[in-house]
Every structure is written in structure tokens, then in C-alpha cells.
Amino acid sequence: xxxxxxxxxxxxxxxxxxxxxxxxxxxxxxxxxxxxxxxxxxxxxxxxxxxxxxxxxxxxxxxxxxxxxxxxxxxxxxxxxxxxxxxxxxxxxxxxxxxxxxxxxxxxxxxxxxx
Amino acid sequence: xxxxxxxxxxxxxxxxxxxxxxxxxxxxxxxxxxxxxxxxxxxxxxxxxxxxxxxxxxxxxxxxxxxxxxxxxxxxxxxxxxxxxxxxxxxxxxxxxxxxxxxxxxxxxx
Numbered sequence: 001x002x003x004x005x006x007x008x009x010x011x012x013x014x015x016x017x018x019x020x021x022x023x024x025x026x027x028x029x030x031x032x033x034x035x036x037x038x039x040x041x042x043x044x045x046x047x048x049x050x051x052x053x054x055x056x057x058x059x060x061x062x063x064x065x066x067x068x069x070x071x072x073x074x075x076x077x078x079x080x081x082x083x084x085x086x087x088x089x090x091x092x093x094x095x096x097x098x099x100x101x102x103x104x105x106x107x108x109x110x111x112x113x114x115x
Numbered sequence: 116x117x118x119x120x121x122x123x124x125x126x127x128x129x130x131x132x133x134x135x136x137x138x139x140x141x142x143x144x145x146x147x148x149x150x151x152x153x154x155x156x157x158x159x160x161x162x163x164x165x166x167x168x169x170x171x172x173x174x175x176x177x178x179x180x181x182x183x184x185x186x187x188x189x190x191x192x193x194x195x196x197x198x199x200x201x202x203x204x205x206x207x208x209x210x211x212x213x214x215x216x217x218x219x220x221x222x223x224x225x
Contacts, residue, residue: 031211042202043159043215050211058212090158092213100147100206101166104213106158 002026006091006107013081013114021076021110023091029105031097032074033058034066036087037109043090049074050097081114088112119203124220127193135188135219137203142183147206150177150188152199153218159202162188198223 007022025032033048035058045058049068063085065077074093078085091107120138127133139148150162163170163177165186170177176189190197202218 033213035215042200042217045212045214048211056211059214092158097211098209100145100210101164103149103161103164104151104159106160109158 004091004093004105004107006089006110008110009108010111011113013078013112015082015114017081018077018079019081021078021089021091021112023074023076023107024072025074025091025093025105026072027093027095027105028071029093029095030071031095031102032068032091032093033104034064034074034076035090035092036060036085037090038087046076046089078112081112083114086112086114119205119216121201121203121216121219123217124222126222126224127190128224129195130192133190133193133197133221133223135190135201135203135221136185137187138185139203139205140184142205144183148177148179148183148186149204149206149213150175151202151204151215152197153202154196154199159215162201164206193221193223195223195225197221 004025034046035043037043044060047066049055055066089110092104094102094104149164151159153159165177178187200218200220
């Protein structure tokens with residue numbers, strides 16, 4: 001059971017380039033989300049999804065797009081990368097969207113540097 | 116979302132118990148209290164959660180105040196592998212968001 005898989009693990013971009021961070025889970029989880037973590041800081045929620053075809057914004061959504069065409073995948077797109085988007089990105093999922101007792105499962109992260 | 120307040124950092128000696136406090140004075144009656152930890156260079160991992168009564172699992176214990184305005188994560192015997200940032204989070208029914216604060220950085224001294 002792979003859990004939550006993120007690719008790539010490391011990425012360097014130039015300002016203005018676009019790219020997609022991949023996240024996949026094999027647990028049939030309804031809920032998926034993206035966080036970013038800047039050095040020495042806590043995690044901030046970017047976007048989340050409560051099921052295929054349904055997405056919504058978190059705390060810091062600007063500069064990022066998401067879609068959820070399947071239950072398994074939740075890619076995060078940077079359309080025009082900026083140095084302020086240099087961060088570690090974590091994908092997380094949980095079984096159901098609304099159950100407050102469910103725990104989150106995290107991927108191992110993608111370290112992104114924008115030059 | 117209700118907020119939590121945690122000390123920025125704490126230290127403990129190896130093999131001794133550690134009590135990590137969390138203040139959540141604006142908690143509502145249906146909010147669950149969750150704890151996660153983040154080891155260096157890893158994603159956060161679940162530790163424990165509770166609603167009203169104290170909870171135990173293989174990793175830790177969670178003591179919840181009677182008025183639910185605070186809680187304490189207890190590591191019974193800290194090891195060097197427990198050095199991490201510990202996050203206390205409230206989860207409300209009917210909401211979709213986990214909002215993480217800055218957490219408590221636990222340093223374990225050999």
C-alpha cells in the first residue's frame with residue numbers, strides 16, 4: 001500500500017515557467033489537499049478537494065490551480081512560477097471529507113525552488 | 116476556524132516524560148482535537164485525537180481539560196526519535212479544512 005505519492009521530490013524552475021506537481025493516493029480517499037511550508041514555518045493550506053470534480057480554495061490559493069478528475073489524483077499547477085513560491089509542498093488525503101475524527105495522511109513532499 | 120496556541124519550543128531529557136500543552140479557548144462543543152508531528156525533512160504524521168475524554172495509543176496520550184479549553188499531549192518516555200514539531204489542530208464537524216499553526220518544536224537531549 002503506497003499511501004500518498006508525490007512527484008517530483010525536487011524541482012528547480014525559472015521565474016515565469018509553469019509546472020505541475022503530482023499527487024496520487026491509492027486508499028480511495030474522498031478528500032485531498034495541498035499545503036505549502038516555507039522555511040521555519042507551519043503548513044498553509046493552498047487548495048482542497050472533497051471529491052472528484054469538486055475543489056475549493058484554502059488560505060493561500062493565489063498563483064495555483066487544481067483539478068480533480070479522478071478520485072486518485074490531485075495535481076497542483078503553477079502557471080507562472082515566482083520566487084515567492086519557493087517552498088516545500090505537501091499533499092494530504094483522508095477517507096471522508098466531513099468526518100472530524102478522520103486523520104490526514106501526508107506525502108513526503110516536493111521541494112520547489114524558483115530562481 | 117477556532118485557533119490554537121502552543122509554545123514555540125520545548126526541551127526534554129531522553130527517557131523522561133514530555134507534556135506538550137495546547138490552548139484552544141475558543142473551541143466549540145463539537146470540535147475534535149488532533150495532534151500531528153513532523154519529523155525533520157518529512158511530512159506530518161498523525162499522533163492522536165480526542166473529543167472529550169482522555170485518549171491513549173501506542174504513540175502518546177492526550178489529556179483534555181474538563182472545560183476543553185486546553186489539552187496536553189503526553190509522550191511517556193521521550194526518545195531522540197521524538198524530536199519533531201508537534202501541531203495541535205481543531206477539526207470541526209461540517210468543515211473541510213485542517214489549519215496548521217506553527218507548532219511546538221521539541222528538542223530531546225541525550
